[in-house]
Amino acid sequence: MKDKLDISDQDVYEAMREIEGYIDISMSDFRELYEHTYKHAVKRILHSTRLDEIMTSDVISVTEQTGMPEIIRAMASGSISGLPVVDAENHVVGVVSEKDIFRALGGKKDVGFWDILTNCMEVNKCLLRSVAGQTAGEIMSSPAITLKVGDSAQDAVRLFKGKAINRLPVVDEDNILEGIVTRTDLLHAHLNIDEQ
Amino acid sequence: MKYFEKMKGATISPPRVSLFEILWSWLGAFLGISVLSYCHFNLLATTDMLMVIGSFGASAVLVYGAIRSPLAQPRNLVGGHIISALIGVTCCKLFPDQPWLASSLAVATAIAAMHATKTLHPPGGATALIAVIGSAKIHALGYLYVFIPVGIGALVMLVIALFINNIPAKRSYPEFWW
Numbered sequence: 001m002k003d004k005l006d007i008s009d010q011d012v013y014e015a016m017r018e019i020e021g022y023i024d025i026s027m028s029d030f031r032e033l034y035e036h037t038y039k040h041a042v043k044r045i046l047h048s049t050r051l052d053e054i055m056t057s058d059v060i061s062v063t064e065q066t067g068m069p070e071i072i073r074a075m076a077s078g079s080i081s082g083l084p085v086v087d088a089e090n091h092v093v094g095v096v097s098e099k100d101i102f103r104a105l106g107g108k109k110d111v112g113f114w115d116i117l118t119n120c121m122e123v124n125k126c127l128l129r130s131v132a133g134q135t136a137g138e139i140m141s142s143p144a145i146t147l148k149v150g151d152s153a154q155d156a157v158r159l160f161k162g163k164a165i166n167r168l169p170v171v172d173e174d175n176i177l178e179g180i181v182t183r184t185d186l187l188h189a190h191l192n193i194d195e196q
Numbered sequence: 197m198k199y200f201e202k203m204k205g206a207t208i209s210p211p212r213v214s215l216f217e218i219l220w221s222w223l224g225a226f227l228g229i230s231v232l233s234y235c236h237f238n239l240l241a242t243t244d245m246l247m248v249i250g251s252f253g254a255s256a257v258l259v260y261g262a263i264r265s266p267l268a269q270p271r272n273l274v275g276g277h278i279i280s281a282l283i284g285v286t287c288c289k290l291f292p293d294q295p296w297l298a299s300s301l302a303v304a305t306a307i308a309a310m311h312a313t314k315t316l317h318p319p320g321g322a323t324a325l326i327a328v329i330g331s332a333k334i335h336a337l338g339y340l341y342v343f344i345p346v347g348i349g350a351l352v353m354l355v356i357a358l359f360i361n362n363i364p365a366k367r368s369y370p371e372f373w374w
Contacts, residue, residue, distance in 0.1 A: 009208050013208065016210050016211050017211045020217065020366040021217055021366070021367065022217065022263075022264070023264060024262050024265030024266070026207065027207040027208065027210070028207050
């Protein structure tokens with residue numbers, strides 16, 4: 001935010017020249033006011049943006065019984081890093097993400113891609129084989145943290161920050177999967193604000 | 197040291213306004229003060245009344261020369277003068293033998309009251325001070341000072357500001373009323 005708001009005194013000076021009349025405000029007052037105003041505007045727009053306006057509706061999901069190879073294939077084909085797990089009625093019961101797969105592979109928390117590679121090099125055997133028989137139901141994070149269709153983008157920002165997650169399944173009143181919203185969706189919404 | 201560093205200032209001064217703006221400010225101030233001083237020197241000269249006080253010169257800077265300023269808006273112009281006059285006269289009456297105390301109390305309280313009522317108008321400080329250090333004629337007015345010259349004078353300047361500042365297409369006054 002800071003870099004983007006980096007307007008110079010010269011910018012303000014030129015703007016003041018373009019506006020007719022004496023403007024009773026100092027450059028630094030103007031900059032401070034602008035920064036605060038900008039933050040409020042972003043907050044207001046995020047608050048008034050409903051999730052169904054920015055979410056991806058065409059969601060790839062898996063069931064609790066889906067096996068690891070299929071989960072990985074689904075993630076690779078869609079270049080996605082997480083999938084909602086649903087039951088037979090399309091209710092969201094969990095989320096399986098890269099993090100969950102890494103955790104299943106490494107057997108501990110906070111295992112990353114490079115840890116897995118290092119392990120593969122040292123042990124000289126692909127770890128993936130050890131978890132190939134596991135299902136989404138076994139490795140998913142559950143219960144899923146979800147948002148409702150009518151919630152605002154601001155709610156998503158709060159959850160992304162507070163829970164340190166990257167995607168949120170969006171559900172209707174009956175907890176049925178309607179879409180998914182990611183940090184990237186929010187970024188796009190934010191960039192749209194800027195373009196406007 | 198940061199304390200002294202701050203005294204160097206942080207930025208450049210704003211640009212000069214256009215010649216048009218300068219001329220229109222002159223015209224507004226000339227008309228506004230003309231009306232008040234004509235009444236003062238030609239119509240009220242033989243009476244105990246007066247219509248011009250020094251603080252109106254300062255108000256003219258704002259309502260004809262810096263018309264977009266929050267300090268120059270009707271609420272501030274009229275409210276600031278009247279509240280300050282009320283406080284000035286009160287302080288003068290409370291401490292008639294201690295003009296130093298009455299003066300400082302009047303100005304400081306006027307600023308605080310204008311802030312609290314969102315009517316900050318710098319000339320109001322002068323209006324409060326004049327109530328204490330003004331001529332015998334002003335002292336004789338008592339609380340009438342709040343209405344004449346202060347209240348009426350501020351209203352006359354407001355009417356002329358509304359009339360003159362809205363003639364050019366590029367100028368408009370006020371920014372807000374309340």
